[in-house]
Amino acid sequence: MDKLPLASLQQKMINYLVNDDPNVTSTIMKQIKDHGRITRDVRLNIYKNAYQVRLKETIENDHEMLGFFLGDDLFDQMVLGYINAYPSDNTSLRHFADKLPLFLANTPPFKDHPIISELAHFERFLMVAFDAADAALFTRDLLANTPPEQWPDLVFRFHPSVQLAHFHYNSVETWQALKQEQAPEPAKEQPSDWLLWRNKERLTQFRSLPAQEYDLINMILQGASFADLCDFLLQEVSEEQASPLALDYLLKWLDDGILIKQKFIQQ
Amino acid sequence: MVHNLIKNQASARDFSLSSAAEGIAPPEHFLGFGLGLRTDHFQDVLSTNPDIDWFEVVSENFMVDGGKPKHYLHAIRELYPMVMHGVSLSIGSTDPLNMQYLRQLKVLVNELQPQWISDHLCWTGVNQTNSHDLLPLPYNEEALNHVCDRVDQVQNFLGRPILLENLSSYITYKESDMSEWEFFNQVARQSGCNILLDINNIYVSARNHEFDAQDYLEGIDKDKVKQFHLAGHTDYGNYVIDTHDHPVADPVWALYQQALKRFGWVSTMIERDDNIPPLAELLAEVETARNIAYDTLGRLQPLKQGEIVT
Ligand SMILES: [Fe+2]
Numbered sequence: 001m002d003k004l005p006l007a008s009l010q011q012k013m014i015n016y017l018v019n020d021d022p023n024v025t026s027t028i029m030k031q032i033k034d035h036g037r038i039t040r041d042v043r044l045n046i047y048k049n050a051y052q053v054r055l056k057e058t059i060e061n062d063h064e065m066l067g068f069f070l071g072d073d074l075f076d077q078m079v080l081g082y083i084n085a086y087p088s089d090n091t092s093l094r095h096f097a098d099k100l101p102l103f104l105a106n107t108p109p110f111k112d113h114p115i116i117s118e119l120a121h122f123e124r125f126l127m128v129a130f131d132a133a134d135a136a137l138f139t140r141d142l143l144a145n146t147p148p149e150q151w152p153d154l155v156f157r158f159h160p161s162v163q164l165a166h167f168h169y170n171s172v173e174t175w176q177a178l179k180q181e182q183a184p185e186p187a188k189e190q191p192s193d194w195l196l197w198r199n200k201e202r203l204t205q206f207r208s209l210p211a212q213e214y215d216l217i218n219m220i221l222q223g224a225s226f227a228d229l230c231d232f233l234l235q236e237v238s239e240e241q242a243s244p245l246a247l248d249y250l251l252k253w254l255d256d257g258i259l260i261k262q263k264f265i266q267q
Numbered sequence: 268m269v270h271n272l273i274k275n276q277a278s279a280r281d282f283s284l285s286s287a288a289e290g291i292a293p294p295e296h297f298l299g300f301g302l303g304l305r306t307d308h309f310q311d312v313l314s315t316n317p318d319i320d321w322f323e324v325v326s327e328n329f330m331v332d333g334g335k336p337k338h339y340l341h342a343i344r345e346l347y348p349m350v351m352h353g354v355s356l357s358i359g360s361t362d363p364l365n366m367q368y369l370r371q372l373k374v375l376v377n378e379l380q381p382q383w384i385s386d387h388l389c390w391t392g393v394n395q396t397n398s399h400d401l402l403p404l405p406y407n408e409e410a411l412n413h414v415c416d417r418v419d420q421v422q423n424f425l426g427r428p429i430l431l432e433n434l435s436s437y438i439t440y441k442e443s444d445m446s447e448w449e450f451f452n453q454v455a456r457q458s459g460c461n462i463l464l465d466i467n468n469i470y471v472s473a474r475n476h477e478f479d480a481q482d483y484l485e486g487i488d489k490d491k492v493k494q495f496h497l498a499g500h501t502d503y504g505n506y507v508i509d510t511h512d513h514p515v516a517d518p519v520w521a522l523y524q525q526a527l528k529r530f531g532w533v534s535t536m537i538e539r540d541d542n543i544p545p546l547a548e549l550l551a552e553v554e555t556a557r558n559i560a561y562d563t564l565g566r567l568q569p570l571k572q573g574e575i576v577t
Contacts, residue, residue: 003442006409007361010393010402017398033439036477037505043475046437046508047400054399088397091355091368092327096399134333160332202335 004031016044017051018087055083058093062127063100065178066119074109081107094131098124115187118171122194125163129196129204132161137200138259140251152227155262156220161198162258164209164217167191172206200257212236216249226250276380279348280320282532282567293532293567296493298348298382300557301536302549309339311546316346319553321382323536326353329379330371340379349381350494350534352463356386358417358431359404360393369424376425383493385430385463388414388451401434405442406450411457418458430493431455432463435471435500435509447472448486455491462487464533465496466523467509470516474507480522484529492530497523497556498538512541515552520559527563535560 004012009031016028025044032040056079060067067075082103088096101124104110104117111117137159146154170190177184193214196206209217216229224232226246233242253259282293299320304312306328311317322343329340343349355368376384389401404410422428433451445453455462464487473480497520499513515523515537527533537552561567 003407006359006405006413006442007393009405009440009442010361010390013402014393014396014398017400018396031440031442033441033443035439036475038475040438042506043438046506047398047402050400051398088392088399089395091357091365091391091397092330093399094327094331131331131334131336134337161334198334202338 013047017048018084052083054093055079055088055096059097059100062097063120063123065175066116066123068178069119069174069184070116078104078110094127100124113187115169115171115174118167118169119175122165122167122171122175125165125196126204126206129161129163129198129206132159132198135159136261137257138254138261140254142261143250143254152225152230154226155223156226156253156259157262158220159197159258159260161196161204163196164214165194165196167194172208195258197256197258205256213249276344277347279382291531291564296382296534297532298350298534299567300553300560301350301534302553303352303536303538303540304340304343304349305539305543306336307543308546308549309336309343312343313339313346315546317546317550319347319550321348321350321534321536323350323352323538324379324381326351326372326375326384327355329375344379349379351376351379351381351384352432353384353386354401355391355397356421357391358386358388358421359390359410359414361390361413362393362395364417364420369421373425383430383461384425384427385432385494387434388431388454389434403434403436403438403440403447404450405440406445406447407442408444410442411450411453414454415458418454418460422459428460430461430463432465432496433468433472435465435468435475435507437475437506437508439476446478446482446486448483452487452491455488461493462491463494463496464492464526464530465498465538466526467496467498467500467511467515467519467538470519470522471500471507471509481525484522484526487530489530492533495523495526495533495535496538497535497552498540510541511539514548515555520555523556524559524563527560532560532564532567 012028012031015024029040029044032044034040059079059082070078082097082100085103085107086099090096101117101121104120105114138156168189168191170185170188172192172194174184174187193209194206195209195217196204199205216232219228219232229249230242230246233245237245279298282297282299301321301323302319304322304324324340329337331337353372357365372384387401388404390404391400391402392398404414418429418431431454433447451462454460469480469483473483497515498509498511499515501508501510501513502516535556537549537556539549
């Protein structure tokens with residue numbers, strides 16, 4: 001038997017792990033010494049099994065509610081399909097299942113039920129909120145220390161954990177029901193917007209966004225000032241109500257902990 | 268004095284033999300008896316401040332931008348010395364070194380100021396495909412030169428020597444023409460890296476490949492070994508799998524004692540990766556390790572900060 005150069009030996013071993021083709025198995029088998037009480041087959045299988053179990057556990061940990069939603073058989077089918085379609089190219093398992101929502105949106109039978117992909121997407125949003133960068137918050141105290149004449153010009157920045165998510169189905173409600181170990185309502189179209197972030201206790205949190213708040217947040221993302229927000233609200237409420245309403249929103253965001261401290265704000 | 272440490276990081280304890288005549292004093296880099304830090308125990312460690320000498324953290328778990336795990340990590344680092352243990356270096360892969368990973372590693376090293384950094388004598392993937400497993404190398408001249416060359420690059424990049432750890436393995440390639448311990452020892456000698464000896468992995472591999480674990484210990488240079496891992500495994504009779512989800516088994520404790528006799532004082536820790544029990548259970552295992560070491564090498568008295576040996 002010829003000795004293989006390191007690179008081709010490694011390629012054959014990786015091929016074996018990611019591939020179930022018997023030819024691929026026999027190719028690496030030829031390079032394994034036959035010795036001791038167990039066969040080469042058993043020896044290699046320990047690696048194959050460990051590879052599959054590790055990736056499966058990663059998806060199970062990242063997508064617990066999706067797992068409950070699908071049940072064991074469909075979940076296993078999803079895992080095998082995903083592992084074959086997207087072998088890991090990342091050093092971190094944290095990102096192994098990043099493409100799971102995409103896989104579920106494009107692969108039968110999952111793609112016939114778009115809520116499945118949305119559930120996976122929601123769980124990945126939660127993961128991003130969980131370990132996004134830290135940043136000092138803009139607080140009520142900082143606002144109180146800002147001279148009132150500067151308020152109209154205030155612009156805001158969101159904490160790195162903040163994410164806006166749009167779902168077409170009752171995906172978040174389904175996720176919540178599963179989390180509370182209750183049977184979810186049947187899937188139905190129910191467009192909604194959600195805000196996800198990591199709160200002051202460093203726990204991930206989310207809530208639905210009413211249309212008005214959604215619009216305001218999008219304005220902030222485009223650089224709108226506090227005065228711009230007040231102007232926008234003037235289209236919806238009376239002149240006396242606009243400024244207090246804008247302030248209510250601002251205080252709510254400060255209490256949620258979704259805005260960060262900015263340099264120009266005086267301490 | 269905890270508040271004095273708030274902006275600082277804890278430094279390693281000093282150890283001295285309680286009776287100098289009893290045995291050999293530990294080397295300067297000896298950290299004592301530690302534990303692999305796991306997410307499940309963050310709260311307990313901070314609230315109970317257990318009497319343990321140091322923690323090892325898995326580098327990849329903290330290669331994130333922020334959030335709760337990092338917050339706990341830094342809080343615990345203020346109280347305990349730490350070492351960093353990685354699983355993704357893939358030192359033996361024929362792919363180019365992953366510079367993005369190495370940069371992330373260096374950032375974390377700067378944050379944590381660990382006593383040292385370790386990874387495994389293995390490869391984890393090739394051609395952009397990652398197995399997320401520690402795969403064995405063939406033990407031959409080509410692999411030896413390849414690994415030494417890469418250890419050199421990594422050590423230059425990090426500006427310090429690294430430790431490499433032996434694996435549990437289940438296969439031997441026909442390409443191998445030397446024993447794992449010959450290969451491992453040559454890597455350490457030629458590249459200048461140090462050795463993290465996993466006692467359980469030696470036991471597991473000895474069973475699976477039917478070699479004598481004592482031969483392994485004797486094949487490793489005494490001055491190269493800077494850390495021991497102790498862990499549990501699952502015994503299937505004809506073979507053993509390194510599952511790290513059980514308490515340390517009796518034959519592994521016995522092998523630990525043999526390792527102490529050969530290598531003397533080596534920083535030792537319990538490594539549990541799965542089926543994580545309450546913290547107290549693992550602390551008891553750390554105490555078992557400490558007692559075995561004291562029985563084998565003599566009793567040590569950890570010195571308080573600033574205390575002077577007379
Ligand atoms: Fe280990």
